[in-house]
Amino acid sequence: MRRRTGLLAAALMVAPLAACGGGSDDAGGTPVVNWYIGNEGWLDPVIEACNAEAGGAYEIRAESLPTNPDGQREQLVRRLAAEDDSIDLIGMDVVWTGEFAQAGWISPFEPGELTNVGTEEQVLAGPWASAQYDGQQYGAPLNSNTRLLWYRESRLGDRPVPATWDELFATAEDLGSTIQETGARAESLVVLFNALVESAGTSIVTVDDDGEAQVALEEGPTLKALEIMKRLGEAPVAPAGQGNLGEDDNRLAFQAEDAASSLMINWPFVYPSVVEADPELAKDYRAAPFPAVEPGLPARAALGGYNLGIGRYTQDREAAVAAVNCLTAPEQQRTIATTGGQPSVLRELGEDPAILESLPFLPIMTAQLEEAAPRPVTPNYNDVSLAVRTVLHPLSDIDDPQQTYDELKDLLERALDSQAVL
Amino acid sequence: MATTQTPPATGSVKAGGKHSGGSGGGRFQTDRAKAERKLGLKLAAPAAIVMLAVTAYPIGYALYLSLFRYDLRTPDQNAFVGFDNYALILTSSVWWQAVLSTTVITVVSVALELVLGLALALVMHRALSLRRSVRVAILVPYGIITVISAYAFAFAVAPDTGFIGDGDPLGSRLGGWAVIILTEVWKTTPFMSLLLLAGLASVDESLQEAAKVDGATATQRLFRVTLPNMKGAILVALLFRALDAFRIFDTVYVQTAGAFETQTISGLGYNALITRVNLGLGSAISILLFLFIILIAFIFVKGFKTNLGTVKGEG
Known part of the structure; x- marks a missing residue:
């Protein structure tokens, strides 16, 4: 008797678990594709369009993750490490692709499997590079993003638009303006450092012929990048409380009526935001490419956005791939760009009139995305990122770039092997 | 109680009372303390066992894991490394x-x-x-x-x-x-x-x-x-x-x-x-x-x- 009640209790406990797991066909025979992704404004229209187009072949369901990318990753990593087979499709921040691929949490795409984003010709160079790992394509680029130099036209007057960091510092001093650039101990600091290092002509991490990742950071170019970060943290261009400034703080500071700053480096979301808040002020907003470290060296700006990955433990890979092909199609890309303010990854939409209307600075972004520098594609990206944050924050503490360089290189070398305390 | 056990007839009440009160009382307390300790252990045992199960096991497992290179991102490199992590x-x-x-x-x-x-x-x-x-x-x-x-x-x-x-x-x-x-x-x-x-x-x-x-x-x-x-x-x-x-x-x-x-x-x-x-x-x-x-x-x-x-x- 006791044993029977025990069994019954066990069965009762297992039943709801079974209902949560798997989950591949509980919509009346239609395979369900569970899509784990941050809560984005464009999710609903895009999913509705694809589900309608599928006509019962599959049904995409969004499993919403936190808005903060670090929070998204933590939840995903925990589930993936536990081999959760309810994860069919993952919206991965571009920097997670290497980590998820190496850990075996996502499976690569076969050549020819992807109809819209499967070849180098179809996709802008920056997003394309971010989706590759170890000679295979693990990510399907979904949308992209890059940071621009924003300025107030009326305040700049007839001064030339700064094209290099030296010019930017000179213009800021001339205008008596701060430069609104993030300084918080967050991923945004790594975004800045990576862009500066790449623009100076080196990389944080390179992968050798055997596929071994190594800390590159050539001394000369890295010192130039660190010198720029040091100057960003000094008066008069450093904003007050820089050590805690994030992207959104800068957007607000720049958008204020009596803003102390006429110059800002930020993602394009600042533009739809000002259009909504103050359409008059929006007319004074102008964007320019991310400044170069040296005249003649190409500026290699930050690269953001999502790659789609297929969960390794999914029970219906075919349906997930079909969903990817729908989500990356030009119509959906256009919806994401116009409602989300983030450029498409498709070359063919680089100057799309519909997108251009809501993102007037699209051509600058498209050009920049061809040159953009992905952050290191390595399984230990998170360690690399934490190491950079640990050493470079706050910017105002960088006294001697040479000393900072030695410290950073030492910590990064251990971090790259997951052997650093961070 | 102990003092009343001593008959007043043998020796002085004061001294006898003091003496037997000291030793007799002491023995009595020891017995009582022993019994109390036994009861205390019995009463505390279930709680102690539960505590051990929910705290000692995780601590032991953490101690075990700490002797390995154990990184979920690079599962193929996991290995016993002794005290390397501590070093x-x-x-x-x-x-x-x-x-x-x-x-x-x-x-x-x-x-x-x-x-x-x-x-x-x-x-x-x-x-x-x-x-x-x-x-x-x-x-x-x-x-x-x-x-x-x-x-x-x-x-x-x-x-x-x-x-x-x-x-x-x-x-x-x-x-x-x-x-x-x-x-x-x-x-x-x-x-x-x-x-x-x-x-x-x-x-x-x-x-x-x-x-x-x-x-x-x-x-x-x-x-x-x-x-x-x-x-x-x-x-x-x-x-x-x-x-x-x-x-x-x-x-x-x-x-x-x-x-x-x-x-x-x-x-x-x-x-x-x-x-x-x-x-x-x-x-x-x-x-x-x-x-x-x-x-x-x-x-x-x-x-x-x-x-x-x-x-x-x-x-």
Whole structure:
């Protein structure tokens, strides 16, 4: 008797678990594709369009993750490490692709499997590079993003638009303006450092012929990048409380009526935001490419956005791939760009009139995305990122770039092997 | 009872009573103590077994994991590495910085809490009217979840939503430290004062009266009579708070995320275990934190040379 009640209790406990797991066909025979992704404004229209187009072949369901990318990753990593087979499709921040691929949490795409984003010709160079790992394509680029130099036209007057960091510092001093650039101990600091290092002509991490990742950071170019970060943290261009400034703080500071700053480096979301808040002020907003470290060296700006990955433990890979092909199609890309303010990854939409209307600075972004520098594609990206944050924050503490360089290189070398305390 | 067993006829009542009262009473207490101890063990056993199951097992497993390179991101490289993880941690400047930061936060916040907590305990003890309201008002912060109080203070000092301070205190070194310690003190002083209140209540009123009659001032009575008599309660309060404060995580995570050298040992453990899923390294950090906690408890108990039993009024 006791044993029977025990069994019954066990069965009762297992039943709801079974209902949560798997989950591949509980919509009346239609395979369900569970899509784990941050809560984005464009999710609903895009999913509705694809589900309608599928006509019962599959049904995409969004499993919403936190808005903060670090929070998204933590939840995903925990589930993936536990081999959760309810994860069919993952919206991965571009920097997670290497980590998820190496850990075996996502499976690569076969050549020819992807109809819209499967070849180098179809996709802008920056997003394309971010989706590759170890000679295979693990990510399907979904949308992209890059940071621009924003300025107030009326305040700049007839001064030339700064094209290099030296010019930017000179213009800021001339205008008596701060430069609104993030300084918080967050991923945004790594975004800045990576862009500066790449623009100076080196990389944080390179992968050798055997596929071994190594800390590159050539001394000369890295010192130039660190010198720029040091100057960003000094008066008069450093904003007050820089050590805690994030992207959104800068957007607000720049958008204020009596803003102390006429110059800002930020993602394009600042533009739809000002259009909504103050359409008059929006007319004074102008964007320019991310400044170069040296005249003649190409500026290699930050690269953001999502790659789609297929969960390794999914029970219906075919349906997930079909969903990817729908989500990356030009119509959906256009919806994401116009409602989300983030450029498409498709070359063919680089100057799309519909997108251009809501993102007037699209051509600058498209050009920049061809040159953009992905952050290191390595399984230990998170360690690399934490190491950079640990050493470079706050910017105002960088006294001697040479000393900072030695410290950073030492910590990064251990971090790259997951052997650093961070 | 023991004295009545001695017949008055044999020897003097006084001496015999004294003698048999001493030895007989002693034997009797030993028996009783033995029985009590046995019963106590039986009563405590189920709780102890449950505690062992839910704490000893995870601690043992963490100890085991800490001897491996065990990283969920690179499963093919997992291997037994002995004490390598510990060597790695103990030679890292980031680790020692975190040890220093955690110690500073612990010492400063617990010291402030002791002073404020004692003041609040005296208020609660001496309140003539509205006793219940005063106690509830003082205890409210302790009932608030740490993450919420951390956010509350972060918003209170933020440049856009804040009303405390100029600019952005969390954007500077001194400000970051001050806000973290302020949040900790605000949140946990009530706990300290509650423990101290229990101590105050256990001090015999007649001692106060005697001191008053001898002409001692209020200050003298506090430092010469009250505090020495509640040494046990102070020890317990300091020990509990120091152990808690040393494991500080939420406040720092929410307010500075470890910026400006405010990273704590728990923060490093979180980064290794949850963010980097390097379970080997993270477990080693947890074990070291555990050892620190044991060390603190040891120092307190030995250093104060107080029998913890005094708190229960048995000493």
